[in-house]
Amino acid sequence: MTTEVVETVDLPEAVYEELKGIVGQDNISREPAVLDTYAFQYIAELLTGHSYLGRPCAVVMPASTEEVQAIVRLCNRESIPYKAVSTGWGAYGGSPAPGILQLDLRRMNRILDIDTDNMIAVVEPYVVGATLQAEAFKLGLNCHIVGAGSNTSILASATSVMGQGTTGVSTGFSNRNLLGFEWVMPDGELLRVGCFEDSDEWFTGDGPGPSLRGIIRGFAGAFGGLGVFTKCAVKLYPWFGPSRIELTGVTPEYDVEMPKNHIAYLIAFPGWEEMKEFGNRVGEAEIAFSMCHNAPAPMIAAMMESNMAFYDLWKGGLAEHFKYSLEVVIAAQSEDELAFQEGVLRDIIRRTKGREIISSKNDLRYYVDLTLGLGRIVRQAGPMATLRTIPPLAQFMIKSLMAGKRPSMFAKTLYISLVKQHLNARGIFRFGGSFWTSMGALTSWDCCIENAKEGEQIKRKWIDEGVLMDDGAENAWGGLYESGCYGHLEELGVYDQSDPICVDHGIDFVVDTVEATINKHLAMSLNATGDPFHAWYSPHVMNYHDHVASIKEEFDRANLSDASVYINRSIVESLMKMIEDGGGNFNFREIMDLANDEFVQTGPGTETEELAG
Amino acid sequence: MGVEGLSEAVSSGSVVTQKELMEDYGAGNGRKGALPAAVVFCETADDVVGLTKWARENGRKILPVSSAPPHESAVVQKEGYVVCDLSRMKRIVRADRRNRVALAEVGVTFEELDGALERVGLRAMTPLAPRTGKSVVASYLDRTPTLVPRAQWDLSDPLLCTEVIMGSGKLFRTGCSSGPGTLEEQWATGQAQKNPMGPSAFDFFRIVQGSRGSMGIVTWASMKCELRPRVHELLMLPSDDLAPLIRIVYGIAHARWGEECLILDSNNLTRLTGVPGMPAFALLVGVAGFDYRPEQRVSYQKRGIEGIISSEGARVSRSIAGVGGRRMLQVITSPSDPYWKGSPAEHADVYFLTTMNRAPDFVSVIDETCKKEKFDRAQVGLYLQPQLGGRVTHFEATVFAPREEADRMTRALAEAAAAKGAYFSRPAGNWDDLAYRDKPLLVETFRRTKKIFDPDGVMNPDVLFCKEVV
Structure with a gap:
C-alpha cells in the first residue's frame, strides 16, 4: 500500500485572506501537514486505493452560524467546493477530490438548551453523544447515540449521516429523533426549519404543511452534500437511572455500580429462528431499554485486555456457545415495573428456547450455563478445539476471580458499553485494524435476521479467500428500533488495511452482499450511498436516484457542497449505463474507481446544468 | 374547457360530470368554492397515473379526495380542477x-x-x-x-x-x-x-x-x-384548573406509561358524550395490558399513574357527570356518527402545535379573544393532545357556530394565537396563510421542492405555500 497524497490545489491568496477575516487567523490553515490529517481517513483505502482522500485547499474552523454562512457565500462567489465535518468518522467527512475547503465545526460545540419537561435538546454540530448524555442524565433524561460511538456528533447523525444505535428500541433512530434545525443552504441562504420562527422553540421540524426533513435526508443523509447544518433539536428520552454512573477501572475492565432497577443480560438461542422470535416478542412487549446483537468475536475482543487474550479464548470455539445471542438491558423506574419486565422477559426466554448466559444480577447462572454448555461446545467446535479452549478459559476465569471479578461484572461491562455506546467501535477495530460494513437494511426484524444469515454465508467465502479476517463469519451488529417497529443487522467484515490483498478485494465482499440484497429482495442495504451504489441500486428501487439528484441540483445549482458520498447525477447515470451495457456482468471495483476519477475531475464545482447538458 | 379523453385515460375508473353529483366536492350545499370539471373515481394506481398524465396534457389541476363526504378541506376552490376521488380504493x-x-x-x-x-x-x-x-x-x-x-x-x-x-x-x-x-x-x-x-x-x-x-x-x-389490549381501562381526572393536569401529563410522559392521553374541556366532553354538566377540564389516560401479563401491566401502571395524580392532591374519578371510563373510552376511540362536531356548516377548527407547558397561555388567548370579539366562550371547545411522547402538544379550538361566524372566530383566534407563538404545522381553513406569513425563504423552498416532483403544477396547486402569501 502506498501513502501517496493526491495533488495540491491552492486557494487564491485573496480568498484565503478573506476567509481569515471571517474566522480569525487562528482558525484557518493551509499547512500541508494539517490538511493531510483531514485527508487521512478510515476506509479511504477502499475508495482511493491508498490511505488518503484528496487534500483540502484549506481548513477553516467557524465559531458561529454567521461565520458558516459567510464562508458558504464566499465559496459560492468564488466557485470553491466545500465540505463541513463535525466529529467525522471515516472517509465520509472528506472528499476524494483535492481542493475542497474543509469546514471543521469543532468550535461549534455548545449544548444550547435542554428543555427538561419537553425532553428536547438543542445542540451545535460538535456536541458529542457522551457530552449530551452526561448533561441529560443529570436531568433524568438520555439521548440516542449511534453505534459509531459516544464521541460522535449528535447533529451529524440526526441531519446528515445515518443513526443506528444499540439503545434504538427505546431511543429510536437519529433521522426520527430530529426536530427543528438550522440550515445554511448550499447557496448560503439561512433557513430555520420548523417552529422556531414562530415560537422561538425547536420542538418540531415538520411543516407548515409538508416536512422539509424529507429533502435533507432519508435513512441516510447527504453526508455534507447539501450545505451545512448549524443547529438542531433532538428528542431526549426518559432515563430511569442515576444522574451519574460511577465507573471504576480502565477500559476494557470497567466495573460499574448497576443502577437500581436496571439489569443486563446476554441471552443465547439455539439458532436464528429463535432469535427472530425473541426479537419480535421483546419489541412488542416494550420491556427493553436495549436489545441488540453483537457477534461473539467483537464482543470478546471488546472485553479482553489484549489481542492475545482475545485470540486464546477465540481459537477454541468458545464463541459457538453464544453465537446466536442478544444483549438485553431492562431499565425500569419502579420495582413494580422491574418485576413486570423481568417476568415478561423470562416468559419470552422460555417460549423462544433462550438461555440466560450472563446477567448483572445472577452469578450462579453463569457457571451452570457454562457447565451445561461444555457439551454443546464439544459438539459444535469438536473435542480438540474444546481442549484448546479449556486452558485459556480456565486461566481467564481464575485470573478474573483472583482479581475479585465475578461473572456478573462482564454483564455490567456489557451494560455500560451499551448505555454509553462504546462497545461496537472498540470491538470492531480491535483485532483487525479496520472493517467495512454491509447489508444492514432498516426493515422488519425477521428480514434483519435473513440479512444476517445471508451475510454470514457471503463472508465465509471471503474469509476463505484470505481477504477478510476469520471472525467466525457471523459478525452481524444491530438491533431493534422504536419498540421493534423495525431493526437492522449489518454484517461487519474485518480486514487488515496494511495488507494489499485485503485492500484490493475488501470491496468484493460488499459487492456480493449488495448483489444478494437485490437478487434475494433483502431490502436496501446501508451501503446505498454514493454514486456507484446508487447506480447499482436505483434501477431496482424505483429509480430513486432521479429524485435525490433533482433535490441536489435544485438546491445546489453551483454543485459546490461536496457530494462525494451523496449524489452526482451524471456519474450515477453513466455508471448505470455501464452496468446495463454489461448485462449484469461488471466489475464493481472498476466502477468505483471510475466514479472516483469522474468525481475528482468533474464533481465539485461543476455546475449542475453543465453536467446535465 | 372540456374533459375530452379523460374517460380513456382512466381505464377502470369512472368519470362523472353531472353538476348535482359534483356539488359535494366544491361549490354547493351552501359552501363557497367552484365546481370541478369532473370527478374521477379512481380504482387503481394506473387510473391515477392516467389521470395525472391527462391533466398535464390538458392543463388541468387535480384535487385528491379519499374520505366520504362531507368534505371539509378537500374542496375545489377555483376553476379548472378535476377531482380524483379515491374513496373506492378499499382494499x-x-x-x-x-x-x-x-x-x-x-x-x-x-x-x-x-x-x-x-x-x-x-x-x-x-x-x-x-x-x-x-x-x-x-x-x-x-x-x-x-x-x-x-x-x-x-x-x-x-x-x-x-x-x-x-x-x-x-x-x-x-x-x-x-x-x-x-x-x-x-x-x-x-x-x-x-x-x-x-x-x-x-x-x-x-x-x-x-x-x-x-x-x-x-x-x-x-x-x-x-x-389490541386484553385489558383496557380509562383513568379520568376532572379539574377546574389546567395546571395540575399539565404536570400530571408530564409525569406520565416521563414514565412512558399509559396509552391514550389527552385533555378535553367541558364543551368538547359534552359534545362527545351528549352529557351536560362536565368539569372545566378532564385528563383522560388509558391503561392497557397486552399479550404478556396484561393484568400485571395494568396494575403497576395504574399504581404509578395514580401516584403521580395523588402527588398533585387529586384523585381519579370513576365517572365524570355520570359517564364511566368504559363509555368514555369507547367514545374517544370510535368513529363518530353523527360526527360529534356536527357538519362542516356548523363548526370550524383552529389548531396548532405548542408545548404542554404553554397551553395555559393559549387558553388565555381563547378567553381574551372571545371577549374581544364578543363571542360566547361556551361555544368554543378545547382539545389538548400530547404528541411525540409528550414533547409536543396539539392545541385545538373548535368554534361551534354557523360557518360564517365560526370562520370569523377561527381567524381571530388564529391571529391572536400566532401573536403568542402558535406554530401552525398543519395550515387549514381560513387561517392557513398565517403559517407562511413573513417567511419568504421557506415559501420559496417549498415551491422549489414542489417543482421537482410536480413540474407542471398539476397537483392541488392552490393550497398552502402555493397560495399567494401576504
Whole structure:
C-alpha cells in the first residue's frame, strides 16, 4: 500500500485572506501537514486505493452560524467546493477530490438548551453523544447515540449521516429523533426549519404543511452534500437511572455500580429462528431499554485486555456457545415495573428456547450455563478445539476471580458499553485494524435476521479467500428500533488495511452482499450511498436516484457542497449505463474507481446544468 | 374547457360530470368554492397515473379526495380542477399481527380497518372520535394527531410506507417498500413495509405528508398498529384548573406509561358524550395490558399513574357527570356518527402545535379573544393532545357556530394565537396563510421542492405555500 497524497490545489491568496477575516487567523490553515490529517481517513483505502482522500485547499474552523454562512457565500462567489465535518468518522467527512475547503465545526460545540419537561435538546454540530448524555442524565433524561460511538456528533447523525444505535428500541433512530434545525443552504441562504420562527422553540421540524426533513435526508443523509447544518433539536428520552454512573477501572475492565432497577443480560438461542422470535416478542412487549446483537468475536475482543487474550479464548470455539445471542438491558423506574419486565422477559426466554448466559444480577447462572454448555461446545467446535479452549478459559476465569471479578461484572461491562455506546467501535477495530460494513437494511426484524444469515454465508467465502479476517463469519451488529417497529443487522467484515490483498478485494465482499440484497429482495442495504451504489441500486428501487439528484441540483445549482458520498447525477447515470451495457456482468471495483476519477475531475464545482447538458 | 379523453385515460375508473353529483366536492350545499370539471373515481394506481398524465396534457389541476363526504378541506376552490376521488380504493392488503402493521388503500375508513385489525389482534391508532367515512390514510397524511403519545415516535407516525403518484405522472414507493422487489417478494423475505425512511437520501413520504395532495397522490400506505389490549381501562381526572393536569401529563410522559392521553374541556366532553354538566377540564389516560401479563401491566401502571395524580392532591374519578371510563373510552376511540362536531356548516377548527407547558397561555388567548370579539366562550371547545411522547402538544379550538361566524372566530383566534407563538404545522381553513406569513425563504423552498416532483403544477396547486402569501 502506498501513502501517496493526491495533488495540491491552492486557494487564491485573496480568498484565503478573506476567509481569515471571517474566522480569525487562528482558525484557518493551509499547512500541508494539517490538511493531510483531514485527508487521512478510515476506509479511504477502499475508495482511493491508498490511505488518503484528496487534500483540502484549506481548513477553516467557524465559531458561529454567521461565520458558516459567510464562508458558504464566499465559496459560492468564488466557485470553491466545500465540505463541513463535525466529529467525522471515516472517509465520509472528506472528499476524494483535492481542493475542497474543509469546514471543521469543532468550535461549534455548545449544548444550547435542554428543555427538561419537553425532553428536547438543542445542540451545535460538535456536541458529542457522551457530552449530551452526561448533561441529560443529570436531568433524568438520555439521548440516542449511534453505534459509531459516544464521541460522535449528535447533529451529524440526526441531519446528515445515518443513526443506528444499540439503545434504538427505546431511543429510536437519529433521522426520527430530529426536530427543528438550522440550515445554511448550499447557496448560503439561512433557513430555520420548523417552529422556531414562530415560537422561538425547536420542538418540531415538520411543516407548515409538508416536512422539509424529507429533502435533507432519508435513512441516510447527504453526508455534507447539501450545505451545512448549524443547529438542531433532538428528542431526549426518559432515563430511569442515576444522574451519574460511577465507573471504576480502565477500559476494557470497567466495573460499574448497576443502577437500581436496571439489569443486563446476554441471552443465547439455539439458532436464528429463535432469535427472530425473541426479537419480535421483546419489541412488542416494550420491556427493553436495549436489545441488540453483537457477534461473539467483537464482543470478546471488546472485553479482553489484549489481542492475545482475545485470540486464546477465540481459537477454541468458545464463541459457538453464544453465537446466536442478544444483549438485553431492562431499565425500569419502579420495582413494580422491574418485576413486570423481568417476568415478561423470562416468559419470552422460555417460549423462544433462550438461555440466560450472563446477567448483572445472577452469578450462579453463569457457571451452570457454562457447565451445561461444555457439551454443546464439544459438539459444535469438536473435542480438540474444546481442549484448546479449556486452558485459556480456565486461566481467564481464575485470573478474573483472583482479581475479585465475578461473572456478573462482564454483564455490567456489557451494560455500560451499551448505555454509553462504546462497545461496537472498540470491538470492531480491535483485532483487525479496520472493517467495512454491509447489508444492514432498516426493515422488519425477521428480514434483519435473513440479512444476517445471508451475510454470514457471503463472508465465509471471503474469509476463505484470505481477504477478510476469520471472525467466525457471523459478525452481524444491530438491533431493534422504536419498540421493534423495525431493526437492522449489518454484517461487519474485518480486514487488515496494511495488507494489499485485503485492500484490493475488501470491496468484493460488499459487492456480493449488495448483489444478494437485490437478487434475494433483502431490502436496501446501508451501503446505498454514493454514486456507484446508487447506480447499482436505483434501477431496482424505483429509480430513486432521479429524485435525490433533482433535490441536489435544485438546491445546489453551483454543485459546490461536496457530494462525494451523496449524489452526482451524471456519474450515477453513466455508471448505470455501464452496468446495463454489461448485462449484469461488471466489475464493481472498476466502477468505483471510475466514479472516483469522474468525481475528482468533474464533481465539485461543476455546475449542475453543465453536467446535465 | 372540456374533459375530452379523460374517460380513456382512466381505464377502470369512472368519470362523472353531472353538476348535482359534483356539488359535494366544491361549490354547493351552501359552501363557497367552484365546481370541478369532473370527478374521477379512481380504482387503481394506473387510473391515477392516467389521470395525472391527462391533466398535464390538458392543463388541468387535480384535487385528491379519499374520505366520504362531507368534505371539509378537500374542496375545489377555483376553476379548472378535476377531482380524483379515491374513496373506492378499499382494499386492506395486509393486516399483519406479527409485525404490527397494516397496508391499506387510501379509501379504507377507520371503521373498516378496525374490523380487519380486530380479527388479528391489532387496533389502529385513531384520532379523537373521527367521523365515520374518514379515510385512515388521509387522516395520517394530514398528520392528524392520534390518541396514544407514547406510541408516536415521530410526528409522521403512524404513517409508514406509501405508494405515490407524483405530479410528473411517475409512480413511486417510499421507505423500504420501494424495493428491491415487489411487495410480494418483500413479504417472502419477512419484510412488512415498516421502515418509512428513504429510499436512500430522501424521505419522500415526509414531503407528501402534510401537503394536502400538492406533492402527489397516495394510493396506499402501510401504518403502525397497536396490539389490541386484553385489558383496557380509562383513568379520568376532572379539574377546574389546567395546571395540575399539565404536570400530571408530564409525569406520565416521563414514565412512558399509559396509552391514550389527552385533555378535553367541558364543551368538547359534552359534545362527545351528549352529557351536560362536565368539569372545566378532564385528563383522560388509558391503561392497557397486552399479550404478556396484561393484568400485571395494568396494575403497576395504574399504581404509578395514580401516584403521580395523588402527588398533585387529586384523585381519579370513576365517572365524570355520570359517564364511566368504559363509555368514555369507547367514545374517544370510535368513529363518530353523527360526527360529534356536527357538519362542516356548523363548526370550524383552529389548531396548532405548542408545548404542554404553554397551553395555559393559549387558553388565555381563547378567553381574551372571545371577549374581544364578543363571542360566547361556551361555544368554543378545547382539545389538548400530547404528541411525540409528550414533547409536543396539539392545541385545538373548535368554534361551534354557523360557518360564517365560526370562520370569523377561527381567524381571530388564529391571529391572536400566532401573536403568542402558535406554530401552525398543519395550515387549514381560513387561517392557513398565517403559517407562511413573513417567511419568504421557506415559501420559496417549498415551491422549489414542489417543482421537482410536480413540474407542471398539476397537483392541488392552490393550497398552502402555493397560495399567494401576504
